[in-house]
Amino acid sequence: MNKIPVSETVSYLISRIGKAHRNRANALLASLNLHAGQELLLQQIYQQQGITLNELTCGMCVSAVTVTRTVERLEKNGFLKKERCQSDQRAVRVYLTEKGARAVESVEQKMWEVLERETLDNLSMEERVLLKRLLMQVLSNLS
């Protein structure tokens, strides 16, 4: 039962990769005046205009508080508009503005594609497929 040091564990690797990956995403988003958390949210609204905050909360695996505040800042910066739901006055629906829609469209080019290319650099096709399969199992383990 010879223990391996923490710095040699897969868990430690994951925490380092998570940070490096987020840092890189933020750097790529900086030119669009967006942050990583904001981008995922805009993307969801892009796919479903009029989505409610509660639906955003579920879809992003993030607390409702975080959604409220992120939406608030994105509205202040002109990326989206809020509107209270007619049929259920508790709920708030959000819609992308033109600025918001343009941002989502250019992010795919400027961030996700670059990030994916950089992440998978130096890996063969077989290794990429394998990595994806293993990571899906890890995500399932942690969820």
Place this chain on the structure above:
Amino acid sequence: MNKIPVSETVSYLISRIGKAHRNRANALLASLNLHAGQELLLQQIYQQQGITLNELTCGMCVSAVTVTRTVERLEKNGFLKKERCQSDQRAVRVYLTEKGARAVESVEQKMWEVLERETLDNLSMEERVLLKRLLMQVLSNLS
């Protein structure tokens, strides 16, 4: 050149895993009144009593500001003590208190081992070795 949706990329998987992993680490640390960022810092001090804030900054791949504030909070909660360096009055050296040392020792049992076991659940030995190798390449790509 048929594009795959963002939600099918390895990058997206990594961001989801990063969050799930951090959440699980925080949950395991909660009983010790620690957060994930604080633990890594205490661990470094444990390995090198009297380490300076600047050395901590380099070792953790984190900004100097974050180190200053995390150290401040950990000192307030009695996990460590600060002391100005004699030979270089600019630098600050930090030392674990007994409480801090006990915390580091129990974290290894209560967090890292559990986290590693959960992370690698349902993977064979060969898959674990492979996953580690692939993740080391990814980390290298992103650093």
Place this chain on the structure above:
DNA sequence: TCCACTTGTTTAGCTGGCTAATTATTTCTA
């Protein structure tokens, strides 16, 4: 119908991360 419960959102207050700018000290160099 009215009260209890559930649901959607928000407020308050915390940690963790960042950049930019400031302060204090050391080091280097003209």
Place this chain on the structure above:
DNA sequence: TAGAAATAATTAGCCAGCTAAACAAGTGGA
């Protein structure tokens, strides 16, 4: 040796995440 440059830490102010607690609106049952 005096002044410029580099280094270590801090302050101010931002975004992202969280829990706990409050509030408002809908739902259901006695």
